[in-house]
Amino acid sequence: MATTVVMEALSPTMEEGRLVEWKKQPGDAVAVGDVLAEVETDKAVMELVARAAGTLLQHAVPAGTTVPVGQTLAHIGAAGEVVEAGSQPAGSQAPVSQAAAGAANGRDKAPTPAAPAATATAPTPAPAAGGRLKASPLARRIAADRGLDLQAVTGTGPEGRIVLRDVETAGGPQASGSRQQAAAQQAAGGRQPDAPRPLVASGAAFTDVPLTQIRKTISKRLAQSIGPIPTFYLTAEADMTRAAEAREGLNALGEGKVSFNDIVIKATALALKQHPACNAWWQEDRIRYWADVHVAMAVAVEDGLITPIIRHADRKTLREIGAEAKDLALRARERKLKPEEYTGGTFSVSNLGMFDIDEFTAIINPPEAGILAVGRIADQAVAHEGQLAIRKRLRLTMSCDHRIIDGATGAQFLRTLVRMLENPLALVW
Numbered sequence: 001m002a003t004t005v006v007m008e009a010l011s012p013t014m015e016e017g018r019l020v021e022w023k024k025q026p027g028d029a030v031a032v033g034d035v036l037a038e039v040e041t042d043k044a045v046m047e048l049v050a051r052a053a054g055t056l057l058q059h060a061v062p063a064g065t066t067v068p069v070g071q072t073l074a075h076i077g078a079a080g081e082v083v084e085a086g087s088q089p090a091g092s093q094a095p096v097s098q099a100a101a102g103a104a105n106g107r108d109k110a111p112t113p114a115a116p117a118a119t120a121t122a123p124t125p126a127p128a129a130g131g132r133l134k135a136s137p138l139a140r141r142i143a144a145d146r147g148l149d150l151q152a153v154t155g156t157g158p159e160g161r162i163v164l165r166d167v168e169t170a171g172g173p174q175a176s177g178s179r180q181q182a183a184a185q186q187a188a189g190g191r192q193p194d195a196p197r198p199l200v201a202s203g204a205a206f207t208d209v210p211l212t213q214i215r216k217t218i219s220k221r222l223a224q225s226i227g228p229i230p231t232f233y234l235t236a237e238a239d240m241t242r243a244a245e246a247r248e249g250l251n252a253l254g255e256g257k258v259s260f261n262d263i264v265i266k267a268t269a270l271a272l273k274q275h276p277a278c279n280a281w282w283q284e285d286r287i288r289y290w291a292d293v294h295v296a297m298a299v300a301v302e303d304g305l306i307t308p309i310i311r312h313a314d315r316k317t318l319r320e321i322g323a324e325a326k327d328l329a330l331r332a333r334e335r336k337l338k339p340e341e342y343t344g345g346t347f348s349v350s351n352l353g354m355f356d357i358d359e360f361t362a363i364i365n366p367p368e369a370g371i372l373a374v375g376r377i378a379d380q381a382v383a384h385e386g387q388l389a390i391r392k393r394l395r396l397t398m399s400c401d402h403r404i405i406d407g408a409t410g411a412q413f414l415r416t417l418v419r420m421l422e423n424p425l426a427l428v429w
Helices: 137-146 164-169 176-189 213-225 241-252 260-274 318-333 407-422
Strands: 003-006 016-022 035-040 045-049 054-059 066-068 072-077 231-239 280-282 287-289 294-297 299-301 304-306 309-311 347-351 370-384 387-401
Touching: 016 213, 035 072, 137 164, 213 304, 231 407, 241 260, 241 387, 241 407, 260 294, 260 318, 260 347, 260 370, 260 407, 294 318, 299 318, 309 318, 387 407
Parallel strands: 294 347, 347 370
Antiparallel strands: 003 072, 016 035, 016 066, 035 045, 054 072, 231 387, 280 287, 294 309, 299 304, 370 387
16 A cells, blocks of 8 residues: 655644655655655755655645645555545554654644645746756745746855845846855855845836745744733843953964854853843743753844754853854755754844844744844943043843743843953853
8 A cells, every 4th residue: 555745844843844846756766764855844945755665656746835744745655556536545644753752842832733725836947957956945936936047047055056146136237246245245254235135026016925934934933922922121231342352362363263143142141041030931831941051043044034053052162152153054044954953942142233233122032031132343432441432332132021031130131141241251261
């Protein structure tokens, strides 16, 4: 009897997935563990592997289709076996992924699969002559909407991957030098081009772009946060002059680079260790206080936001945090993170300083109790030791879930954080 291949829960929060590309075609031999397809989840593009051996008999859905977890995707059986339309062989229940079984690193309830919904099919480009064409799911969608042949587009993403900006500038007046500059900016610090990206095709009144899985998840998470959670905000300012000097000295050693964001993450982790009331989750009928500190850092990706996690950040050196943060951010932009690398954070940090933002308020990532919004470090004329001096100042705004954190509790945490940033030796004490 044929084995049914279903859409698996490839991440703890996944309710549906978009089948990006079939790797096996009907008639191909399949072994256990072979990659059948690439699936865009709510956080990354992951591989769907075969759970049975045999011959791939048929595709139940075409590439580009979004289907809920548990829905049939294909059938594997003996060569020549006929599968009746709409059949569901016994034992075809979706396997439980390791990440889903872990229930999001401690969450008590697994996500409930969404009800099946009608979806539109988006065409995908043909493979390149030398192998599979590398392009992000959003780039494929925009190219399909505009009738653009991706074979003629030069990719500026990692390993030549075609990303959204390549599709938007293809055939346009932009010189190739601007593409190289954008790629260099991303490789250097992850900063995206400052110029707004034209999403509407030339001459068109508008362009409809279907929601990606990550954008759907972001919208759900925001609705869970900004409405139900009673949030208040605390802002403090830190003198970063000594931290800047310490960073310059560390980087001069040539043993890896330390960014200001790495310093903030380390200081935040140490402050959370001193104020465990802020290192907590809201669990509806109880508050969970964590002994370990896992700091989630917000990373902007091509079509959304993801928060990879620096685990045990309080125990790691600045260089270890710097190397890990750089690696996680790179793989986040390539959509290559594993579920355990972006779930289970106990507190979040969001930094927009590289975009010259002085201060902002960030939205709490439930079930966490708070998130720190980090602005830019700017030279300011301030009173210092009785004299007017130019000092490097940084504004920090903490968003607090009032169900867990009271005003005084959040203020004490921020005061400790500021003291650590202003006395960088505390980070290595």
